Each structure stands twice: as C-alpha cells, then as structure tokens.
Amino acid sequence: MNKDRPVILGYDLVSPLGTDLEEQWKRAAAGESGVGELTRFPLREGFPVRVAGQVEEIDVTPYPFLRPREMAHWTSPLFKHALLVVHRALKKAGLVIAPDVAPRVAVTFASAIGGLDALIEADRHLVASGKLPQPFMNPNSCINMVGGKVAIFTGATGPIVSGVTACATGSSSLILGAMFIAQGMADVALCGAADFPLIEPILAGFATMNGAYRPREGEAPLPPAQVSCPFSLSRRGFVVSEGAGCIVIASRAFAAAHGLPFATELAGWAMTADAFHAVAPNPVTVRRCMAESIRHAG
Structure with a gap:
C-alpha cells in the first residue's frame, strides 16, 4: 500500500435492497432486485412510470437524532437517510470527532436533486391556499444543506463542499474528499451522497426524455425485477x-496515530468532462477518465 493514499475506515448505505448493510450485500450476492411497484404517490391514469427502487421505512427507535421531534423541520427524506449512513459509517470506523479533531475533518456530501420534494410541496400548498411556506422550506430544498446537516450533526469544521455531478455525485464526493486529504487540507473526509427523486414531475420528465423505463407501446410491462437489467x-x-x-x-x-484499523486504500482517481451531449456519454472522455485513474494509481 502507498503511504500517501487515503485509506477507507468505514462505510454504510441504504438502498432499495434494504437499510441494513449486511442484508443488502446478501440480497445483492443472491442476485435479488430491489425494484418494485412505484407507491410513493398516487399514480394518475396513464402515468408512464410504474416501477422504481424504493428504500423501506427506517426504524428510528435506535437513533434518537432521527425521531420526529428532532427531524420536525427536515421534511425531505434525504436528510434523515444522510444522517443515518454517516452515523453508522463513523461507528464502523470507530471514529469520534472530538473538538481537537473537528477542524481537520472535511465533509464532501451532496445530492443530485436535493430536497426538491419539499419545494414542490410548498409550491402546491402556496397555490392552493395562498399561505406562505414554513421557514425551513428553502434549507430543505438547498443541495448544500445536505452536507451542512452532516457537518452540524458530526461537528466537523474542516473544508466542506457539495459538488453536484448528476448520477456521478457520490463518486465525485469521494474524489473531492480524497483530494482534500492529498492536498493536506484535511486528515479525514466524510464523503457521500443521498437522493430521493421519486417525485411525480421528476419521473414524468425522465419519461418524456425516454430515460425512465416504460414498456413499448402495445407490449405488456416486464415484471419489476426484470426491468433495466x-x-x-x-x-x-x-x-x-x-x-x-x-x-x-x-x-x-x-x-495510524488514532489506532483506527483499515483494510482498503483509495489507489487512484480522475475526473473529466464529456463536453458532448446533455445526457449521452462521450466514449473518448470516459476512456480517458479511466486511463488517468489507472495512471494516478501508479
């Protein structure tokens, strides 16, 4: 292992395969799909998107910081899920962010769409009733507040950035954290992303772009587990x-100084812009990104 490469101390996630890390791994290894029927909102007749990957509801009992009173103002689900995975990743890492450590802990946590659900709900309420939204509506919808909530929750006061790169947001967050460490700006980085995009206009937009799955006209839809294989x-x-x-x-x-065990290091990374099309990838820059990552890894 290279002494200058960042090491991975801990990690956690929630996904359509479950909210427990071990359970998700077992289901993924068994070839199970987390895709099912879309139930996040009442489906209009003829609505083109009918399947989605939904995260099951969290049991907040073991997590006092996620109880309704604590999260009363944070209505968008991405906040409670972001705090949950950060809490569990830190616990797995065995890391306590004490005041003497906090200034050297970076947060690179973001979201592709943020709390857009809170903004849409506030707009509907405003149009229907004329009443102004609650004062936490804007913080709920601001993408930077995902990282902000993580910093407030953990006490990390090092560099913070919420870099949005669409579906690559999580990967970019990891690279940004590694760069902070490599540049000597931080000793630790809390890297990640959260997205809960099952919102009616978002799905409708993906459908009109021919991005989201829908069956061919006249054909029966595939079973959810067979969609988008x-x-x-x-x-x-x-x-x-x-x-x-x-x-x-x-x-x-x-x-090493804090006696934190690790088994993996981040060997190399790279970032490129396709400069090609709004949604289609550019094979040339994709290949270059992979080649530069390998070269950076040595």
Missing part, C-alpha cells in the same frame, strides 16, 4: 431509485 436486449431505460451512502476516508498517518 444490464446488457439485456429488452432493456428500455433505467429505473429511478432512492438511496444514500457514506464512506469515511482518512490519511494513513491519521489512522
């Missing part, structure tokens, strides 16, 4: 899904 000839679009994840990384020196 990689390399399938019947694949027609992707399945919009929910999820949140956190990876705690640190410099090797910090891990």
Whole structure:
C-alpha cells in the first residue's frame, strides 16, 4: 500500500435492497432486485412510470437524532437517510470527532436533486391556499444543506463542499474528499451522497426524455425485477431509485496515530468532462477518465 493514499475506515448505505448493510450485500450476492411497484404517490391514469427502487421505512427507535421531534423541520427524506449512513459509517470506523479533531475533518456530501420534494410541496400548498411556506422550506430544498446537516450533526469544521455531478455525485464526493486529504487540507473526509427523486414531475420528465423505463407501446410491462437489467436486449431505460451512502476516508498517518484499523486504500482517481451531449456519454472522455485513474494509481 502507498503511504500517501487515503485509506477507507468505514462505510454504510441504504438502498432499495434494504437499510441494513449486511442484508443488502446478501440480497445483492443472491442476485435479488430491489425494484418494485412505484407507491410513493398516487399514480394518475396513464402515468408512464410504474416501477422504481424504493428504500423501506427506517426504524428510528435506535437513533434518537432521527425521531420526529428532532427531524420536525427536515421534511425531505434525504436528510434523515444522510444522517443515518454517516452515523453508522463513523461507528464502523470507530471514529469520534472530538473538538481537537473537528477542524481537520472535511465533509464532501451532496445530492443530485436535493430536497426538491419539499419545494414542490410548498409550491402546491402556496397555490392552493395562498399561505406562505414554513421557514425551513428553502434549507430543505438547498443541495448544500445536505452536507451542512452532516457537518452540524458530526461537528466537523474542516473544508466542506457539495459538488453536484448528476448520477456521478457520490463518486465525485469521494474524489473531492480524497483530494482534500492529498492536498493536506484535511486528515479525514466524510464523503457521500443521498437522493430521493421519486417525485411525480421528476419521473414524468425522465419519461418524456425516454430515460425512465416504460414498456413499448402495445407490449405488456416486464415484471419489476426484470426491468433495466444490464446488457439485456429488452432493456428500455433505467429505473429511478432512492438511496444514500457514506464512506469515511482518512490519511494513513491519521489512522495510524488514532489506532483506527483499515483494510482498503483509495489507489487512484480522475475526473473529466464529456463536453458532448446533455445526457449521452462521450466514449473518448470516459476512456480517458479511466486511463488517468489507472495512471494516478501508479
């Protein structure tokens, strides 16, 4: 292992496969799909999107910080899920962010769409009743507040950034955290992303872009578990899904000084812009990104 590479101390996630890390791994290894019928909102007749990857409800009993009173103002689900995965990742890492450590802990946590659900709900309420929204509506909808809530929750006061790169947001967050450590700006980084995009206008928009799965006209829909299987000839679009994840990384020196065990390091990374199309990837820059990552890893 290279002494200058960031090491991975802990991680956690919630996904359509479950809210327990071990359970998710077992289901994934068994080839199970977390895709099912869309139930997040009443479906209008003829609404094109009928399947989604939904995260099951969390039992907040073991987590006092997630109880209704604590989360009363944070109505968008991405906040409670972000805090949950950060809490559990730190616990797995064995890391306590004490006041002397906090200034050297970076937060690189973001979301592709943020709490757009809170904004849409507030707009509907305003149009219907004329009443102004509650004062936490804007913080709920601001993408930077995902990282902000993580920092407030953990006490981390190092560099903070919420970099949005659509479906690559989680990967970008990890790279940004690694860069902070590599540049000597932080010893630890809480990296991650959370998205809960099962919102009616968002799904409708993906459908009109021919992005979200819907069956061919005149054909019966596939069973949810068979929708959007990689390399399938019947694949027609992707399945919009929910999820949140956190990876705690640190410099090797910090891990050694604090007696924190690790088994994996972040060997290399790279970032490129496609500069090509609004949604289609550019094979040339994709290949270059992979090649530069390998070169950076040595």
